[in-house]
Amino acid sequence: MERVLPLLLLVALVAAACGSDDEPADDGPVVVVTTTVLGDIVSNIVGDRATVEVLLPVGADPHEFRASAQQVALMESSDLVVANGLGLEQGLDDILDSLRGDGQSVLRVGEQLSALRRIEGGPIDPHVWMDPLQIVEATAVIVAELDRILPGGGWGDRGDDYAADLVALDLEIMGLLDDLSAGRVLVTNHDSLGYFAARYQLEVVGVVVPGGSTLAEPSSSGLADLVAIIRQTGVSAIFAETTEPMALVESVAAEVDVSVVELFIGSVGGPGSGAETYIEMLRTDATLIAAGLA
Numbered sequence: 484m485e486r487v488l489p490l491l492l493l494v495a496l497v498a499a500a501c502g503s504d505d506e507p508a509d510d511g512p513v514v515v516v517t518t519t520v521l522g523d524i525v526s527n528i529v530g531d532r533a534t535v536e537v538l539l540p541v542g543a544d545p546h547e548f549r550a551s552a553q554q555v556a557l558m559e560s561s562d563l564v565v566a567n568g569l570g571l572e573q574g575l576d577d578i579l580d581s582l583r584g585d586g587q588s589v590l591r592v593g594e595q596l597s598a599l600r601r602i603e604g605g606p607i608d609p610h611v612w613m614d615p616l617q618i619v620e621a622t623a624v625i626v627a628e629l630d631r632i633l634p635g636g637g638w639g640d641r642g643d644d645y646a647a648d649l650v651a652l653d654l655e656i657m658g659l660l661d662d663l664s665a666g667r668v669l670v671t672n673h674d675s676l677g678y679f680a681a682r683y684q685l686e687v688v689g690v691v692v693p694g695g696s697t698l699a700e701p702s703s704s705g706l707a708d709l710v711a712i713i714r715q716t717g718v719s720a721i722f723a724e725t726t727e728p729m730a731l732v733e734s735v736a737a738e739v740d741v742s743v744v745e746l747f748i749g750s751v752g753g754p755g756s757g758a759e760t761y762i763e764m765l766r767t768d769a770t771l772i773a774a775g776l777a
Contacts, residue, residue, distance in 0.1 A: 519750045
């Protein structure tokens, strides 16, 4: 067994060197990004001045993702690895720590932001991208890191343009939610809308899966309390994520006779979803939330 594992790793590394879907172009800098959301954000900043490689496929849950040996090799050979951090990519944390220890440039963007939210009785909420103004700050963090390791790329100009688009998105979302004079309370699958709620004056009153990770297990007493909260507040929908199983959410919704609205949170959407980019994703989510609360 001691000789088999190194052999498997060698085969994977040779495959990465010989060509695959993850193989970056051999000219210019390469930035490896963990999530599809961050992939779109970084792509908007670097444009055609760098190759952006995204580890997670569209629709994958970042809380559960594990990197292949080929993807580890890709991170090792890149100019920069960009992750969300704050415990979002739990299956990658040890690898990212090891890469940084070996001298690789690893940027955990979320950990550099200033207005982080702590989940009640738990860790820092990792879902920072659900507030576009957090990503305005994140854009500046990414630009600064690119300037440090790849000076002269003109990253700041594109970063400024993208930040302006994010500010415009923020105003657009405010307009979409302005008419919700009442009923501004949310029940979610897990604690993923805290930043969105704080930014747009909504309140998350209950979650199906406790905490900021989808890997937690709800208790029967917790679910009973949630059912009571839904009945007391009169919410009309539970907001779930496209990356998560729906059985438990649908069971709770059926018990209290409310609808389930799927949002794009952990991943951008596929072709035709209306959420193919980060900006489109947040716009679509805001539209769905406004309709679900109306």
